[in-house]
Amino acid sequence: MxxxxxxxxxxxxxxxxxxxxxxxxxxxxxxxxxxxxxxxxxxxxxxxxxxxxxxxxxxxxxxxxxxxxxxxxxxxxxxxxxxxxxxxxxxxxxxxxxxxxPEYDTLSSVDKEFYIMQSEFYHEPPEKLENGKLSDKVKFSYPRALDETANVVVFNGKESALSRDAPLKASTGDRIRIYFGNAGPNLISSFHIIGGIFEKLYRDGDVVSPPGRFVQTTIVPPGGATIVDMKMLVPGTYTILDHAIFRLDKCLVGYLNVSGKARPDIYASIEPPAPCVGCKLHP
Ligand SMILES: [Cu+2]
CATH class of the missing domain: 2.60.40.420 (Cupredoxins -  blue copper proteins)
Structure with a gap:
């Protein structure tokens, strides 16, 4: 990119x-x-x-x-x-x-907290340099933003923010909390974590109403936020994404690595796992 x-x-x-x-x-x-x-x-x-x-x-x-x-x-x-x-x-x-x-915090204590914001970039094509090569830098495109045709959609401002080289980390048994916001400016996020279930979902960032329980995907509009709690039980890599899933190919993917002992009582197979080669979703 x-x-x-x-x-x-x-x-x-x-x-x-x-x-x-x-x-x-x-x-x-x-x-x-x-x-x-x-x-x-x-x-x-x-x-x-x-x-x-x-x-x-x-x-x-x-x-x-x-x-x-x-x-x-x-x-x-x-x-x-x-x-x-x-x-x-x-x-x-x-x-x-x-x-x-709130005056008396309604959120229970957790082992790890993370801060993630989704946003999209709209840019012009790279300019041609004097040496004939294309620039590696691009500039904002007002027409593309107006059309809502994002070139790039990312977590935390860049493609590499939550990449395989810089994943979020937790251990089995941890309760984790993600404070998730969507800056937009245009796209609604269908926030989802592959292999994880939101044990508690504070929809729209509302910490006064009772939280949603055991939710798979949540909508976060531009200018909105949410809080999700998860209990990590099975070790491995969990993929963080927007389930408007073609955005994966616009750079919108992140990873949460959970270390710890296997839990065959919850998650087991006879053959070892065999992810598709080159798959960004199941590394
Ligand atoms: Cu400003």
Missing amino acids: YKYDVWTFNDSVPGPFIRARVGDIIELNLTNRDETGNPHNIDCHAFEGPGGGAALTTADLNQTKTARFRLLYPGLFVYHCAAAPVPVHIANGMYGLIYVQ
Whole structure:
């Protein structure tokens, strides 16, 4: 795949995972270090008020804006840049998640927690260089984004984020939790983990209602989030994906490696496993 200049909060895509509690006052200091001259800001879905903070935090180059927001409601929320043109700032990587826990946290303790956000990239074809070769870097395409024809769909901002070389890791017996958000900007995610069942599903990031139980796939819209808990029983590699499954060939795949003792009482065969050669889903 190609290289692409992302726009970031604190140099990462997604931006920092923020934890807070209902009743907290968030003091947000946003300093714009973007040498290209674009203004930036933050619209946080956890903030109550017009624009979610955007107009209060819009900062030009080298300017710092400070604003305070009281957190009224619990849940898992998306934040993103909402400087014009808003869709471009989101498409280029300016988003993250904030978990606002209730006064008394309703989530049980788990052994491992992970932070994943899905998003898609829209880009122009690579330009031809003076030496006649094609550039290895591509630029944002407004027409493609408008048509919603993504070139690339990824977890955590790049193809290699949760690859075989950098999988999530857990052990058998672990309870794991994934805070999952969808930045979009266009595509709905049908979030699924092959071989795993969501023991608890906090749909739409709602941690007040009773969670869904033993769910296979969950819908996460652009600008939405969810929390899934799983108990890992059988060792091996679990594939993380969007079950709109052709997106696999647009780079959207990740892996969770679970180590530990085999569980033939749950998962067994007479012959050894024989995955299809070259299969991205069952490595
Ligand atoms: Cu921005």
